[in-house]
Amino acid sequence: xxxxxxxxxSGVKEIAxxxxxxxxxxxxxxxxxxxxxxxxxxxxxAIIAELNYQPNLHAQRLASRKVVHIATFIxxxxxxxxxxxxxxxxxxxxxxxxxxxxxxxxxFFYNQDxxxxxxxxxxxxLKMKPDGILLAPSFMEESVDFIxxxxxxxxxxxxxxxxxxxxxxxxxxxxxxxxxxxxxxxLVSYLLREHDKVxxxxxxxxxxxxxxxxxxxxGFRAYYKxxxxxxxxxxxxxxxxxxxxxxxxxxxxxxxxxxIRVIFVTNSRVSAVAAYVQRLxxxxxxIGYDFLKENIDYLHxxxxxxxxxxxxxxxxxxxxxALYQHIAFNTPLDKINYMPIDIITKENYASYEM
Amino acid sequence: xxxxxxxxxSGVKEIAxxxxxxxxxxxxxxxxxxxxxxxxxxxxxAIIAELNYQPNLHAQRLASRKVVHIATFIxxxxxxxxxxxxxxxxxxxxxxxxxxxxxxxxxFFYNQDxxxxxxxxxxxxLKMKPDGILLAPSFMEESVDFIxxxxxxxxxxxxxxxxxxxxxxxxxxxxxxxxxxxxxxxLVSYLLREHDKVxxxxxxxxxxxxxxxxxxxxGFRAYYKxxxxxxxxxxxxxxxxxxxxxxxxxxxxxxxxxxIRVIFVTNSRVSAVAAYVQRLxxxxxxIGYDFLKENIDYLHxxxxxxxxxxxxxxxxxxxxxALYQHIAFNTPLDKINYMPIDIITKENYASYEM
DNA sequence: CTGAAAGCGCTTACAG
DNA sequence: CTGAAAGCGCTTACAG
Numbered sequence: 001x002x003x004x005x006x007x008x009x010s011g012v013k014e015i016a017x018x019x020x021x022x023x024x025x026x027x028x029x030x031x032x033x034x035x036x037x038x039x040x041x042x043x044x045x046a047i048i049a050e051l052n053y054q055p056n057l058h059a060q061r062l063a064s065r066k067v068v069h070i071a072t073f074i075x076x077x078x079x080x081x082x083x084x085x086x087x088x089x090x091x092x093x094x095x096x097x098x099x100x101x102x103x104x105x106x107x108f109f110y111n112q113d114x115x116x117x118x119x120x121x122x123x124x125x126l127k128m129k130p131d132g133i134l135l136a137p138s139f140m141e142e143s144v145d146f147i148x149x150x151x152x153x154x155x156x157x158x159x160x161x162x163x164x165x166x167x168x169x170x171x172x173x174x175x176x177x178x179x180x181x182x183x184x185x186x187l188v189s190y191l192l193r194e195h196d197k198v199x200x201x202x203x204x205x206x207x208x209x210x211x212x213x214x215x216x217x218x219g220f221r222a223y224y225k226x227x228x229x230x231x232x233x234x235x236x237x238x239x240x241x242x243x244x245x246x247x248x249x250x251x252x253x254x255x256x257x258x259x260i261r262v263i264f265v266t267n268s269r270v271s272a273v274a275a276y277v278q279r280l281x282x283x284x285x286x287i288g289y290d291f292l293k294e295n296i297d298y299l300h301x302x303x304x305x306x307x308x309x310x311x312x313x314x315x316x317x318x319x320x321x322a323l324y325q326h327i328a329f330n331t332p333l334d335k336i337n338y339m340p341i342d343i344i345t346k347e348n349y350a351s352y353e354m
Numbered sequence: 355x356x357x358x359x360x361x362x363x364s365g366v367k368e369i370a371x372x373x374x375x376x377x378x379x380x381x382x383x384x385x386x387x388x389x390x391x392x393x394x395x396x397x398x399x400a401i402i403a404e405l406n407y408q409p410n411l412h413a414q415r416l417a418s419r420k421v422v423h424i425a426t427f428i429x430x431x432x433x434x435x436x437x438x439x440x441x442x443x444x445x446x447x448x449x450x451x452x453x454x455x456x457x458x459x460x461x462f463f464y465n466q467d468x469x470x471x472x473x474x475x476x477x478x479x480l481k482m483k484p485d486g487i488l489l490a491p492s493f494m495e496e497s498v499d500f501i502x503x504x505x506x507x508x509x510x511x512x513x514x515x516x517x518x519x520x521x522x523x524x525x526x527x528x529x530x531x532x533x534x535x536x537x538x539x540x541l542v543s544y545l546l547r548e549h550d551k552v553x554x555x556x557x558x559x560x561x562x563x564x565x566x567x568x569x570x571x572x573g574f575r576a577y578y579k580x581x582x583x584x585x586x587x588x589x590x591x592x593x594x595x596x597x598x599x600x601x602x603x604x605x606x607x608x609x610x611x612x613x614i615r616v617i618f619v620t621n622s623r624v625s626a627v628a629a630y631v632q633r634l635x636x637x638x639x640x641i642g643y644d645f646l647k648e649n650i651d652y653l654h655x656x657x658x659x660x661x662x663x664x665x666x667x668x669x670x671x672x673x674x675x676a677l678y679q680h681i682a683f684n685t686p687l688d689k690i691n692y693m694p695i696d697i698i699t700k701e702n703y704a705s706y707e708m
Numbered sequence: 709c710t711g712a713a714a715g716c717g718c719t720t721a722c723a724g
Numbered sequence: 725c726t727g728a729a730a731g732c733g734c735t736t737a738c739a740g
Contacts, residue, residue: 010733011734012733012734013733013734021710021711022710022712023711023735024710024711024736025710025711027735027736028710034709035709036709040709040710055734056455056732056733056734058412058413058734059412059416059716059732059733059735060734061412061716062410062412062416062715062717062732062733062734062735063715063733064734064736065716179701179702179705180702182701183699183701186701187699305544340696340705341705342696343699345537345540345541346540347533347536347537347540347695348533348537351694352694364717365717365718366717366718366719367717376726376727376728377718377719378719378720378727379726381718382725382726384718388725390725391725391726394725394726409717409718410716412716412717412718413716413717413718414717415718416716416717416719416731416732416733418720419731419732420719
């Protein structure tokens with residue numbers, strides 16, 4: 001490593017010198033704080049532009065004695081599904097990377113089957129007045145109430161995992177559900193022989209309001225509509241999550257339609273279907289969602305053939321980082337940030353980066 | 355944002371106070387510089403361990419007036435293939451992110467069809483004595499000579515894109531070629547009907563020594579060996595890169611084996627095969643490698659069905675960053691860092707992160 | 709509306 | 725082998 005070229009003034013000091021003001025005033029302009037005359041401001045901005053000045057982030061963070069408080073608000077991991085362990089890990093990774101830099105994360109959780117738990121925690125978040133919030137807005141109505149309160153309190157927020165369009169969120173970071181269904185349909189099209197049928201299975205307690213599953217189903221159907229083949233699709237909604245109910249639902253469908261060759265489960269509950277399918281005398285191709293331990297086990301034993309996955313860990317990681325960048329350095333964020341749609345198989349899961 | 359809790363001394367100063375020495379001495383111990391008595395060193399190390407001290411990277415980079423010089427050494431993008439534009443972009447991204455922090459990148463390129471260009475540039479790199487090198491070691495012998503010289507000069511290096519096992523590289527960042535071939539074989543197994551055959555096509559000037567392609571073919575064959583089906587594989591090596599030669603090679607194979615339903619091209623030259631296949635009266639499923647514009651166009655028109663891709667941009671980006679972290683902060687690196695094996699289709703390419 | 713001075717947590721010469 | 729002092733490029737009170 002060599003020494004840096006000994007140089008003249010640069011950065012804030014150089015700007016101050018050229019403008020004939022102090023560094024403090026330049027700082028005020030850079031951070032758009034008030035208390036600077038328009039004339040001085042314009043002069044300084046012109047010099048900043050001319051010099052194409054880029055602040056030294058190290059110096060910035062070091063000198064700033066501020067602590068940024070970020071609240072995260074996601075479902076807790078339940079016995080039913082470990083899906084949210086991924087995002088939680090992403091949040092913790094971001095925390096570890098960023099903590100030493102005067103950031104404090106406050107993690108809040110709600111129960112996905114309990115709207116009241118959401119409302120209660122939401123209240124607690126508003127009370128602590130964080131500098132920003134990362135939110136997975138599962139319950140539509142309650143989420144809208146919450147972000148309306150955030151807007152009023154001037155607290156910026158980022159959505160992850162699912163979007164609520166037309167709101168003041170800084171950003172949405174998560175899957176393109178429709179497109180992932182479309183991708184699944186394309187994949188399935190290679191797997192079907194003539195006269196074969198595909199079974200779509202939605203498994204959720206509240207399918208009426210569950211946008212996730214419906215958007216995926218729409219995407220899936222769109223593919224076959226495009227090819228004039230919607231008739232090959234059979235569909236079942238299963239409203240109970242216990243294995244017996246799920247198995248009964250699948251069994252009935254397979255009984256009625258003996259030509260079903262592929263089952264597409266629109267969420268991570270595919271492992272419950274796999275538990276049944278593996279006992280069948282003939283092979284049924286199984287496609288589902290999400291990198292969960294149960295699912296990977298079935299992928300490994302080739303009962304599940306493909307899993308579609310959208311980087312649950314990275315979603316949350318990016319969400320925290322984006323908020324931090326925005327709050328600490330005023331970085332602009334993209335309003336929509338779709339995660340890649342990954343196809344996981346037995347061969348590539350080991351190197352999958354969540 | 356709230357104020358930080360007003361605190362006592364911390365960091366280097368607190369360690370110095372407890373050890374009864376100056377900050378400069380603590381600094382010497384942290385960076386394992388010599389000129390400290392064993393006794394003092396042990397005392398300081400004990401305190402560091404006790405406090406679980408983590409240095410503030412911002413302060414570290416800010417205070418250090420060193421410039422880190424990193425050389426990158428990859429093939430130039432040619433008319434034949436734009437593959438190396440991806441890694442170059444990755445290098446430039448890393449540069450943009452890290453430049454302001456006193457890092458200087460020096461980009462060297464060689465012609466993939468010209469060993470002499472490699473040797474010449476390698477000499478130039480050794481002459482400038484960088485602090486670290488990111489190397490894509492295409493030519494085996496020449497690369498070994500080069501890294502032997504680097505070892506002698508004490509210059510650390512990281513491999514990307516292809517590995518040379520058993521060397522002193524800090525790290526390898528790139529694909530798991532064997533496993534990607536195995537994945538391709540699994541994918542193909544879904545696409546073959548009874549009595550169908552699959553054609554493996556290697557296209558390269560020097561296939562004898564081209565480890566890339568052979569490792570992929572091995573992985574591919576391993577899958578069918580496991581299933582006792584090696585007989586369904588037909589194989590062609592094509593040693594010329596012009597479209598006419600490639601088309602002639604494919605045409606001959608298809609003529610001889612009318613039951614070929616899938617063609618697996620072991621590298622990015624799949625677009626040349628696509629140009630021929632799209633003119634055939636019947637559909638042939640086509641699988642190849644790499645996110646190149648030509649390939650994506652054929653993916654879009656459904657002539658190419660799947661592309662396997664291993665994050666060319668990210669490989670190079672990670673390589674530069676890893677070197678930087680190692681040189682500037684002494685961060686330990688993983689010896690092997692396989693990139694995810696991604697399956698690209700018409701539906702998910704738009705959101706693919708290279 | 710503006711500036712002088714101190715300080716963030718480190719590292720770097722320099723002197724002894 | 726060790727330390728005092730200055731400095732990296734910013735931001736923060738405080739004073740005017």
